[in-house]
Amino acid sequence: MSEEIKDPNQISIELTEEMAEGEYANLVMIAHSSSEFVFDFIRMMPGVPKAKVKSRVVMTPEHAKRMLLALKENIEKYEETFGLIKQNKDLPKFPMNFGGGMGEA
Numbered sequence: 001m002s003e004e005i006k007d008p009n010q011i012s013i014e015l016t017e018e019m020a021e022g023e024y025a026n027l028v029m030i031a032h033s034s035s036e037f038v039f040d041f042i043r044m045m046p047g048v049p050k051a052k053v054k055s056r057v058v059m060t061p062e063h064a065k066r067m068l069l070a071l072k073e074n075i076e077k078y079e080e081t082f083g084l085i086k087q088n089k090d091l092p093k094f095p096m097n098f099g100g101g102m103g104e105a
Helices: 061-082
Strands: 027-032 037-043 052-059
Touching: 037 061, 052 061
Parallel strands: none
Antiparallel strands: 027 037, 037 052
8 A cells, every 4th residue: 555645835725616616806995903904805786885795804914915925926927918907097986886877677
């Protein structure tokens, strides 16, 4: 019988089917204290004045900084492949109407 040699620095990460689908968010609110950062990922829908927090992630300041650096690196890689991400200079108005009115059935 052969034994599998495992790297002690390797982490096995489980991703459930439900979690793999992801959760769409188009707004994030960030708060912090001396010991943690709180990220509330929010989904705003057209014509709906109330938005829902879809996910809350809490992490230490050290991990928040690691996430910032990882996000920066990934945005740079994205822009190398697909071109610069355009930013709208105007701040979004709340609630966002996404340029349209309410639809009719």
